[in-house]
Amino acid sequence: MDLKMSHHIEEQSWKQLTSHLAEWVADSHKHTTDGHVASYIPELANAPSDVLGICIMDAGGLTVVAGDSDFRFTLQSISKVFTLIMALMDRGEAIVFSKVGMEPTGDDFNSMLKLELVEPGIPFNPLINAGAIAISSLIAGKDSEEQVARILQFFREVAHNPTLEINQAVFQSESDTAHRNRSLAYFLKDNGVLDSEVDDVLRTYFSHCSIEVNCTDLARMALVLAHNGVDPIRNQRLIPRRFVQIAKTFMFTCGMYNASGEFAMNVGIPAKSGVSGSILSMVPGQYGIGVVSPPLNRKGNSTAGVHLLGKLSQEFDWSLF
Numbered sequence: 072m073d074l075k076m077s078h079h080i081e082e083q084s085w086k087q088l089t090s091h092l093a094e095w096v097a098d099s100h101k102h103t104t105d106g107h108v109a110s111y112i113p114e115l116a117n118a119p120s121d122v123l124g125i126c127i128m129d130a131g132g133l134t135v136v137a138g139d140s141d142f143r144f145t146l147q148s149i150s151k152v153f154t155l156i157m158a159l160m161d162r163g164e165a166i167v168f169s170k171v172g173m174e175p176t177g178d179d180f181n182s183m184l185k186l187e188l189v190e191p192g193i194p195f196n197p198l199i200n201a202g203a204i205a206i207s208s209l210i211a212g213k214d215s216e217e218q219v220a221r222i223l224q225f226f227r228e229v230a231h232n233p234t235l236e237i238n239q240a241v242f243q244s245e246s247d248t249a250h251r252n253r254s255l256a257y258f259l260k261d262n263g264v265l266d267s268e269v270d271d272v273l274r275t276y277f278s279h280c281s282i283e284v285n286c287t288d289l290a291r292m293a294l295v296l297a298h299n300g301v302d303p304i305r306n307q308r309l310i311p312r313r314f315v316q317i318a319k320t321f322m323f324t325c326g327m328y329n330a331s332g333e334f335a336m337n338v339g340i341p342a343k344s345g346v347s348g349s350i351l352s353m354v355p356g357q358y359g360i361g362v363v364s365p366p367l368n369r370k371g372n373s374t375a376g377v378h379l380l381g382k383l384s385q386e387f388d389w390s391l392f
């Protein structure tokens with residue numbers, strides 16, 4: 072297809088998106104009642120169960136938004152993609168992959184089963200909780216405070232939003248109740264996976280999970296990944312191509328936890344979800360997408376969010392397969 076032709080198709084799709092997105096959001100909204108808002112972090116249980124918002128951003132910075140697109144939420148597991156990228160930038164591939172593997176687990180995101188079952192007891196991948204905790208300990212910085220400051224700075228840069236902050240209530244709520252994550256971290260410490268102390272690693276981990284954003288921030292962050300590490304709006308490289316390739320591969324194979332296979336089959340684009348009901352996704356080479364709807368299915372993914380992405384993928388033939 073020549074360039075003019077593909078440009079024309081893109082224009083047509085954008086028009087269609089603009090005119091139909093609100094209607095598709097209204098349809099997916101019905102699926103908010105299929106799920107339950109996460110409550111194992113008490114503060115997250117306060118999220119409304121009837122919210123669904125989306126922002127799609129193109130390479131020129133044009134956005135189309137629909138539903139509750141101003142709703143604010145914490146990144147939770149979505150942050151793991153960007154801390155992985157930071158660890159790769161700080162330490163390089165060899166060190167990162169001596170601490171975490173490259174394979175999906177098929178288990179729940181907070182499972183500890185395979186840590187004991189499979190030698191040498193390193194987490195299977197960086198997007199499950201155990202893996203992300205190991206990654207948190209690799210972020211450069213003399214202590215957790217410095218690590219968190221660097222993380223915040225990097226996330227602000229990728230989102231192109233200097234106002235991003237940590238939601239202290241969510242951070243505190245998770246710190247007070249994260250018994251399972253604590254046990255994962257102690258297990259990792261015992262297996263020799265963590266260099267720093269458990270409390271410090273967890274402080275860093277809970278902090279990046281608690282960074283607050285909206286759908287537009289998510290879409291901008293996704294846009295940088297969709298363009299292989301370049302923010303196309305500023306025409307500025309923020310991340311080396313290779314590390315984006317690694318991050319997107321993990322999003323594909325592990326980004327939707329143990330429903331990643333199903334999501335790959337039905338939607339077919341890289342995505343990462345968080346227990347706040349958020350999903351960061353993208354159409355590679357084109358759009359960044361941010362979606363939020365707090366009610367989750369059994370696997371921890373937003374019911375309405377997954378439905379909406381499925382609908383969009385079908386309409387625009389987004390699947391990479």
Ligand SMILES: NC(=O)CC[C@H](N)C(=O)O
Nearest residue numbers: 147148180200280345346
């Ligand atoms: N799946 C998630 O979003 C999990 C992140 C959350 N902070 C936790 O560790 O449980």
